[in-house]
Amino acid sequence: MSARRQLSFDDLGTPLAEATLVVVDLETTGTDPAADAITEIGAVKVRGGEVLGEFRTFVDPERPIPAYIASLTGITDAAVAGAPSIRTVLPMFLDFTGDAALVAHNARFDIGFLSAQAAACEISWPKPPVLDTLALARSVYRRDEVRDHKLSTLARHVGASITPDHRALSDARATVDVLHAIIERLGPAGASTLEDLVTAHRRATPTQLRKKHLAADLPAVPGVYQFLDAAGSVLYVGTSRNVRTRVRTYFTPAETRRKVLDMLPRAESIRVIDCATPTEAGIRELRIIAREKPPSNRHGLHPEKAHWLRLGPGSQGLRAARLAKSEADGSAQIGPLASRHDLEPLRGLLMDAILGRAASLEGDSARTLGEAGDSDASPRARIRRAMTQDPSEVLDHVATRLRSHVEAGRYEEAETLRRRALLFLTAARRASRLRVLAEVPLLVAARASTEAVIGGQGWELLAVRHGRFSGTTLVAAGKDPLPFARSLAMTGVGESELAAPLCQGYHQEAEILLSWLEGEGVRTVLVDGSWQVPARARFDPEHLARRFTRTAPGEEA
Template sequence: MPAVPAVPAAPSRIPRARHRQLSLDDLGTPLAEAEMVVVDLETTGTDPSSDAITEIGAVKVRGGEVLGEFRTFVDPHRPIPAYIASLTGITDATVAGAPDIETVMPMFAEFARGCALVAHNARFDMGFLRAAAAAIELDWEPGVVLDTLRLARLAYGRDEVRDHRLGTLAAHVGAAVAPDHRALSDARATVDVLHAAIERLSNRGMTTLEDLAGAHRRASAVQQRQRHLADSVPSAPGVYQFVDDHGAVLYVGTSRDLRTRVRTYFTAAETRRRVLDMLPRARSITTIVCATPTEAAVRELRIIAEKQPGANRHGLRPEKATWLRLGPGREGLRGARIARDESDGSAQIGPLRSRHDVDLLRGLLTDAILGRGAAFERTTGMGPSGEHHARLRAAMLEDPAPVLDHGADRMSRLVELGRYEDAAAVRSGLETYLAAARRAQRLRAIARCPLLVAARPAPPPIAAMRPGWELLAVRGGRFAGATTIGADGDPVGAARALASTSTGESELVAPLCHGYHQEAEILLGWLEGEGVRIVLSEGSWSQGVRARFDAGALQERWSARLGWDAGDGAAAPPTGTDPGAEP
C-alpha cells in the first residue's frame, strides 16, 4: 500500500505559554511552530537486529493541526509469527506484494525530513528505524525525538491513571481514535496524547520543543558555554559547518531553518556522542544559505566529500564506488573502481555495497547466461563468446528476464528439497542484482541528459503566502541550480535563467555519474516525485521499457513457477525459513 498523501484535519491548537514570553534570545523552537511526525510501527517481534518492520503509520502535525499522514505495509521478507498476526491482524498474505524496507525507508525519511519525531516508547520505534536505515545503508539519523511515554509520566501521576500505556492514556484524554495495534491508528491516538501532555506541561514552563526533549536531562556545561556560537546563524534553509581554531570543518549538517536547527546542539536534546565530543573544539559556525532544501542537501554532500569532517557519521567518498563491469570484446566480468563510457560495447551495474557483491553477481550472471558448467569464464580469465557477451550485456542493461528465470528455477528446486536457507541466498543474490542494475539504469539515464530543468509545486515559506514553484536544473546528473518563484511567477522564464547558469557543471559530467552518484540520486528522488513537470530539456531522459529491474519482476517469475497469479496474493520468494515450521 503506497504512502497516503496529506489529509487536512480540524485544528486543535497547542496552547502557548502562559508564564513567560519568548524572546529572540531564547534557545529552542516554540511548540506552536514545531513540525512533528508522530510515528508508530508494527513489527515481527521486539528485536531490531533480528526482527523486521511490517507496517509504518505516521502523522505530521504543527501547532495542533494535522499536515499529512503516511501509511504503508512493508514486506519483512520473513514469516510473521502467529501471535503477532493475532495481535495486529497483519498476516503473511497482508504484506505479500508490499514494498520492502529499501523502498519504504527513504520515503519515510523524506516525509519526516526536518521534523521532530514522536513515538510512544520511542526507544522501540527508533531502534527499528535506525536498524532499517543501517541495513540499506541510508545515511539517516533522527534529530529531536520526543517520547510520549516519558512526557505522560511527567504530566499524569498514578493518582490520575493506573498506568501509562497508550490505550490507557488515549482513553483518559478522550482521544478521537482508539489504539488497536495498527500503525496509523496508534499514531493518531498518540497525537491526541501528545497534545494533551503538551497542554499540561506548558503550564509548567515547558514551551519549546527542546524543553520537552530535555525534560529528563540538562544541557552540559560545554553546551551552555558554547551556545553563543548560534547567535549569528540566520533563519533560512541551507548548510551549517562547525569550524575549529584552524579553520578545519568538524561537522556539517543541513536544515530548512538553520537557526532553529543549530540551537538544538546546545540543548539537552542533543545526546549524540560524536557531536558532544566535537563541541569543545568548535570556535565558529559558518552557514551557506540555499534557495531550496535540495540545494542544501547537495551542498552538504559536496562539503562532506571534500572536507571529510570527523564528527559526521562517515565521510562520503563517491569516487571509491565499486562496479561490476563487462568489458568490450572478450574481457569478461570483473570488479571496477571507475565507471567508463559504454559505447564500446561494455556495460556496468552498480555502485555495489562491497567487493563481495562483485563475486556474487559475477557468479549469478555467468551461471544464468552461460550455464552452471561455464565456470571456466570465472577461473581461466577467458571471456565469453560474442553471442554470450551480447546476452550478458542485455541482462545488465536491458532485460533481467533470463537471470530472474534462472534464479526462480533454482529457488524452486531448492525449496522442493527443503533447502530453504540456500533458496533464500539465491533470492538475496537476485535482489542485489536487481538493485545494482536498477541503480545503474537510473544513473545512466540522467548522466546522458545534457540539461534538464523541472518544476514542482513548492509549499509557501510563510503561511499567508500562496504556494509557488520550486525549480531545479540538472546537467548530466549534477546539480546546476535551484530557485523558487511565486504562484504568479513565470516558470519558463525562471527555467531559462537557470539554464544559463552553472554551465561549468557540464565539464564534470561522468558516465553513470561516477564520483557523484549520491548527488545524482538526491536529484533523481526530486525529479521522480509527485507533481514534477519538465520545463526545459536538452537531449532525452528515458529508460528502457523492458528493463524492469525491480522486486515486482522477481515476484512475477516466482509466482509463475508456483502457477499462481502474482496479483492474487501469491507467496513471496523464500526468506530462509521453512514455511511449514511452527512459529
C-alpha cells in the same frame, strides 16, 4: 545575503495544543529491522487531544511469520495473504503522517523498522521529530509508582480506554492515552511546546550550554553551515531549509550524536552560506565535504571512491571496479554499491542465473564469456542485457530457486537469495538512472515553488550538465521563466569538463538532482540532446514478487 525575516528563539517552538502527532505501532516478524519485516501498521493522528484520523493495514512480509510471533499477535500467514507490500503501504503511511511528529512506545524499535524499510525501498525518509513514550514515562513515573514501564502497565495505570493486545491499532490507541497522561504531568513543569516534549527526558551538556551563543545570530534561510575551530578549519558541515532552527538543535538535549558532541568543544564559530534553494544547499554541502574533508563528517568524504560490478569488453568477465568507464565498447556496470562485500554475491548471482550453477562454480567465467561471442543469445550479451535493460532472466531464476527453498523449509537460504536479488535490482536501477543523466549535456527544468522570498508562489529553476549541478534560481509568479532559464544555460559551463560516465565521482550529487527531476510537476524548459525521466519500473522489486507468486503450484508460469 537576502533580507529575510530572522526568527527569534520564542518563534521556534510549536505549542503542544497546535502540534499534530501521529502515534504509531508496528507488528513485525522479529526484532531486527535489517532482517525482519513489518506485518501490520496502526496509527492514530491527534492534535490538541482530538483524534483527527486513524490508519491501519496488514502488510505482506513476503516471508513466513514465525509460529511464536503468530501466537503472540494473532497475525498468521493467512491473515496477511493478499495484503499490500511495504513498498505500497509506506508511501500511504507517509502521506497519512504528513508533517506530523511521530510518537511510539519504545520508538527506537518502531521508527527503526520504518526508516529501515524506507531505505530498502528507496523511499525518502522525512526524519520527523520523534517522541518516545517509554523514555518519557521513565522520567515521569518512578518505580515506586509503577511496577515497570511496559505499555500494558502504563495503560492500566493511567486508565486508558483501550487495553493493549499486541495488535497495532489497539496498541497505538492505548499509547495515545498514555501520551496525554504524560503531557498532563509535564505541563506544570514547563513543557509547553513540542520541542520541550521531545527533550523532556534529557539534559543538555555543559559544553552545549556554554557554546549555545554560537547559534544566536544565524539567519533563518536555506543554506549550508560550517562549524569552524579557532584556526578557521572546518570541523563539520551540514545543511538545512532553516539554518538557524537546525543549528540551534545542536545545543539542546535533542542532539545525542557522538560525532557532534565530540566536535562542539573545539567549535569557535559557525559560517553560513546562504543558498537560493534547499537543492543548491544539498549540492554545496556535498562539495564542501569532499573538498574540506571535515573530521566530524563521514558520509560524502570520498565521492570519487565507489564500488561497481563491471562486465568488461571482449574476453573480460565480471569483476570489481573502482571507476565507472564508458560503455561504448560493449562493457556494462551496475552500482555504485554500498560495500565491496556486495560485489562477489552479485557476481555469483549473475553467473549462476545465466551460465548455470555448475559453470558459475568453475571459476573461469572470463574465458567462458569471451568464447561465447557477442550474439544476442550469447551468455555475455544476456548478462549485459540483465544489467542494463531487462532483468527478467535473473528474476525468473531467483523466483524458481526461492520457491524450491521455501517448499523445502530452507527459509534462511531463501531470505539470503531474496536479499541478493534486491541488491542486484537496486544496483542496476541506480546505474540506469545515473547513465541517462550523465549523457545529457544541458538540462534546465522547472517546478512550482512556494518559497517566501518570491512571495509564496512562482517557479524554481534547476540547470544540470552531465549530471552535475550547474545553477538554480527562483522566479516570482507572473514573470516569464524562459529568460531566467536562458540565463541559467549560460552558467556552469565548466561543469561539462568534469563529466564522467555514470556520474563517476559525483554520483551522490547526481542522485540529489535526479530526486528533484523525478518529482511531481517538473517541466523541461531547455535541453541540449534528449532527456526523459529514467525508467525505474524495469528494476522494480515488485517484479520479483510477482514472478515468485507465479511459481506457486496451480499458478500460470
